[in-house]
Amino acid sequence: MSTAVALIDGEHYPPVVRSALEALAEEYHVVAAAFVGGTEKVDPASGDAYGVPVVRAATAADALRMAIEQYWPQVIVDLSDEPILSAADRFRLASIALEAGVTYRGADFIFTPPSASLVLQTPTLAIIGTGKRVGKTAFSAYVARHLKASGRNVVVLAMGRGGPAEPELIRGDEVALTTEDLLALAALGKHASSDNYEDAVMSRVTTVGCRRCGGGMAGETFFSNVEEGARLADGLGKDLVMLEGSGAAIPPVAADATILVVGASQGAGYIRDYFGPFRVARADAVIIAGVGDASARAEEVAEIRSAIHELRPDVPVVAITLRPAPIEPVEGRRVFFATTAPAAVLPTLVRYLEDTYSCTVVAASAHLSNRTLLRADLAAAVGTFDVLLTELKAAAIDVVAAAGAEAGVPTVLCDNLPVTVDGDDIGPVIDTTVALAFERCGARSA
Numbered sequence: 001m002s003t004a005v006a007l008i009d010g011e012h013y014p015p016v017v018r019s020a021l022e023a024l025a026e027e028y029h030v031v032a033a034a035f036v037g038g039t040e041k042v043d044p045a046s047g048d049a050y051g052v053p054v055v056r057a058a059t060a061a062d063a064l065r066m067a068i069e070q071y072w073p074q075v076i077v078d079l080s081d082e083p084i085l086s087a088a089d090r091f092r093l094a095s096i097a098l099e100a101g102v103t104y105r106g107a108d109f110i111f112t113p114p115s116a117s118l119v120l121q122t123p124t125l126a127i128i129g130t131g132k133r134v135g136k137t138a139f140s141a142y143v144a145r146h147l148k149a150s151g152r153n154v155v156v157l158a159m160g161r162g163g164p165a166e167p168e169l170i171r172g173d174e175v176a177l178t179t180e181d182l183l184a185l186a187a188l189g190k191h192a193s194s195d196n197y198e199d200a201v202m203s204r205v206t207t208v209g210c211r212r213c214g215g216g217m218a219g220e221t222f223f224s225n226v227e228e229g230a231r232l233a234d235g236l237g238k239d240l241v242m243l244e245g246s247g248a249a250i251p252p253v254a255a256d257a258t259i260l261v262v263g264a265s266q267g268a269g270y271i272r273d274y275f276g277p278f279r280v281a282r283a284d285a286v287i288i289a290g291v292g293d294a295s296a297r298a299e300e301v302a303e304i305r306s307a308i309h310e311l312r313p314d315v316p317v318v319a320i321t322l323r324p325a326p327i328e329p330v331e332g333r334r335v336f337f338a339t340t341a342p343a344a345v346l347p348t349l350v351r352y353l354e355d356t357y358s359c360t361v362v363a364a365s366a367h368l369s370n371r372t373l374l375r376a377d378l379a380a381a382v383g384t385f386d387v388l389l390t391e392l393k394a395a396a397i398d399v400v401a402a403a404g405a406e407a408g409v410p411t412v413l414c415d416n417l418p419v420t421v422d423g424d425d426i427g428p429v430i431d432t433t434v435a436l437a438f439e440r441c442g443a444r445s446a
Helices: 014-024 061-069 087-099 134-150 179-185 196-204 226-234 276-280 300-309 344-359 371-381 395-409 426-445
Strands: 005-010 029-034 075-078 102-103 124-129 154-160 168-171 205-211 240-244 257-263 286-290 316-324 334-338 360-365 387-391 411-420
Touching: 005 014, 005 061, 005 360, 014 102, 014 257, 029 061, 029 102, 029 334, 029 411, 061 087, 061 154, 075 087, 075 134, 087 276, 102 334, 102 395, 134 154, 134 240, 134 257, 134 286, 154 196, 154 226, 154 286, 168 196, 179 226, 179 395, 179 411, 196 205, 205 257, 226 240, 257 276, 257 426, 276 300, 276 426, 286 300, 286 426, 300 316, 316 387, 316 426, 334 344, 334 371, 387 395, 395 411, 395 426
Parallel strands: 005 029, 005 075, 075 102, 124 240, 124 257, 154 205, 154 240, 257 286, 286 316, 334 360, 334 387, 387 411
Antiparallel strands: 168 205, 316 411
């Protein structure tokens, strides 16, 4: 029988709550209750009205934390109701429970902690995000290059919605994949723009590609082969395994340290609401990506910073913007540029490419993730460009590179480089977080 702590409030008459706790005891071993507020039907001087120890604190969150620390329950059962706990309040309390590895259950819902039963022998760094298109893969590739340059031998384990049926090992440190190689992979039915290929091409490190399907609100996936891929990565003898999340999904492997990437245009709600607090609680550092772009106003970024520091005043926060970086020369060329960036950011990226790489961007498309619109943009620009420049995402290979091959026009792949803003320094934050991963791995292996 699982041990449980119940959440109770003062808007329910104590005999009713006690009766509910007695009924709950048929399913759980109820070890305590945490009082989450309310005064209408409860007298604080009534003493032992509930039949179990009651944990009280200044806030509902504090009462829950204290109850978990004192009683180590396996389940939190929420017997409260509106108006004491709103839906937003419950998500915050559920975030606390899930971070402690405790299931959170209500009358018509249940949240379970994302499973991370697999613990690797190799030190492990996770890079997770608050959603898709927040710059997580670009930042992961940058971290891999940074660590490689410092002498670390790393392997990136990527999980994607287009990943392979069996974990795929790519020796990116030994073999440079070309656009032609990726077209050949696409011809075999593979998603040749999946994150593991991007990591291998952009960072020239070993990668293991995995797949996943379905994503829960707290980061669990319905199906994945990530554990199998993690065992493969763990056996390679590398210094560090980098776990790269997928969208808001979290790899089902224990991480020694975690970096959270937040999209600047997402707003503070992705931090304060739902399971934003759960993701922030896991983080040893937070990256706000896309700062300074047209889709993210300065006041919105400031609010995101504030929300992070409200939850975790101790966690380092670095603001970055992402800028395109062709991995082959495009100087003097007439360029068609394809990106997944928002359309509002496109003029900024075009100017950056022209100013930095001395090319002329004759056409650009923000529709790399929409094949129909992308094909229309390519068709409208036919005859005006002599090179295709694309991020290695979405339809980069099966549409852009395929169109280039058909027209006899070369396709150059484009990285996204993080550029720090607001005076932040990204290198020390990466180094400190990686050092934490090594320290914690050493402690658990001792």
